[in-house]
Amino acid sequence: DGSTMEANAALRSIVRRDSGETYDEMLRQMAKESGVETPTIEDLVRLDRKRKGKKLSNEDWASPSDGDAKIARMKDGTTHLAYKPEHAVDLDTGVIVAAPIHLADEGDTTTLPGTLEAAASNLADVGLAPRLEEPCVVVGDKGYHSRAGLKELDGGVWKTRIAEPKPANGYLRWHGDEAARHAVYANRARLKSGVGRDAMRKRGEMVERSFAHVLDRGGMRRAWLRGRENVHKRYLIHVAGFNLSILMRALFGNGTPREAASAKNALLFVIQSDVAMAIAIIAEIHGKTAVFVIILDTQAD
Numbered sequence: 001d002g003s004t005m006e007a008n009a010a011l012r013s014i015v016r017r018d019s020g021e022t023y024d025e026m027l028r029q030m031a032k033e034s035g036v037e038t039p040t041i042e043d044l045v046r047l048d049r050k051r052k053g054k055k056l057s058n059e060d061w062a063s064p065s066d067g068d069a070k071i072a073r074m075k076d077g078t079t080h081l082a083y084k085p086e087h088a089v090d091l092d093t094g095v096i097v098a099a100p101i102h103l104a105d106e107g108d109t110t111t112l113p114g115t116l117e118a119a120a121s122n123l124a125d126v127g128l129a130p131r132l133e134e135p136c137v138v139v140g141d142k143g144y145h146s147r148a149g150l151k152e153l154d155g156g157v158w159k160t161r162i163a164e165p166k167p168a169n170g171y172l173r174w175h176g177d178e179a180a181r182h183a184v185y186a187n188r189a190r191l192k193s194g195v196g197r198d199a200m201r202k203r204g205e206m207v208e209r210s211f212a213h214v215l216d217r218g219g220m221r222r223a224w225l226r227g228r229e230n231v232h233k234r235y236l237i238h239v240a241g242f243n244l245s246i247l248m249r250a251l252f253g254n255g256t257p258r259e260a261a262s263a264k265n266a267l268l269f270v271i272q273s274d275v276a277m278a279i280a281i282i283a284e285i286h287g288k289t290a291v292f293v294i295i296l297d298t299q300a301d
Contacts, residue, residue: 001141001207002086002108003215006222007069007231009081014061014071023061058105068228072104083223083231086111087210088119091139091202095246096210098122099239101232108143116158130157137161139196139203145187147180154183161196164188214238 015022024044031039031047039047048054056071056079063069069081084106088098098118102111116138123129123136130136135157142163153160164187174181190196215221218238223231249255 001203001211002084002102002111002143003211004072004074004082004104005085005215005220005231006074007063007066007081007083007104008223008226009063009066009069011071011079011081013063013065014056014081015064017060017062066226068103068231069226070104083228084111085215085220085235086115087207087214088115089203089207089210091199091206093246093250094206094209095243096214096239099214099235101228101235103228108140109146109149112140112144112149113152120157132157135159137199139199141203147177147184150183150187151177151180154179154186159190160187161191161199162187163191163200210242213242218242 012023016026027044027048028039030051031043034047036043058070061071063081066081069083071079072082072084074080074082082104084102084104086098086100086102087096089095090097098115098121100111100115100118102114120129136159138153138158138160140160140162142165145162145164150160150162160183164184172181172184191200214235218241220235220238223234225231225234245255
């Protein structure tokens with residue numbers, strides 16, 4: 001799945017690609033053409049709000065401070081210069097397998113091949129790369145569903161279980177493209193199976209959890225660096241911390257140092273002799289250490 005993160009660039013600083021004119025200069029020129037010679041800031045805001053055909057296109061506008069940042073609609077409905085992080089998450093463990101940073105104006109069907117390539121490369125490093133004999137399952141929402149994408153993945157190392165959007169007219173037309181028809185119907189059959197339904201439920205849990213930890217709780221909903229390569233390096237640090245917490249929880253039962261410090265620890269010592277056996281239990285109760293000693297007479301019946 002993919003999300004959005006705000007870039008370290010202000011939307012009001014964008015300039016036109018053809019002329020270098022700033023957004024403020026464009027509004028002042030429009031105000032003069034409408035009869036206002038010395039417009040105030042309030043006049044410019046009012047003009048910008050009421051003008052017809054208002055549209056910001058990445059083909060016409062760019063950020064002079066961060067050329068990789070693109071104008072995009074954020075998850076909360078606002079518009080900012082942004083990037084698009086995408087997570088490939090292992091649904092068995094919750095580990096983030098790949099986390100590339102894409103341009104914010106690229107659709108899900110466009111970024112899917114790059115994310116799968118990064119995931120396959122990382123899996124190959126640990127000897128778990130998908131193969132034709134043992135393909136990996138790709139589970140995604142309906143934004144990743146496309147005929148061209150499913151046709152390209154059909155019969156390969158990735159077995160798709162991607163949610164299918166409802167057709168506009170209620171039915172599908174194939175125009176003789178039998179390969180796309182076979183790929184779409186095969187994906188639909190796998191998706192509607194019991195395994196497919198369980199995978200979709202786990203996707204909603206695992207993937208959204210990774211975004212919540214990295215972007216929201218981790219503070220990466222806004223970038224503080226510029227350039228996609230720099231942002232990606234910083235983002236991978238957060239992803240590594242997220243994966244490390246999962247590893248620590250699997251090994252020791254505690255994913256963070258604070259969780260480990262607040263855990264109740266207990267040590268058991270057993271000392272046995274011919275006469276008696278002593279059992280000592282050292283436990284931590286409410287932040288204080290307590291010692292319990294039990295002595296058993298081994299010669300008694």
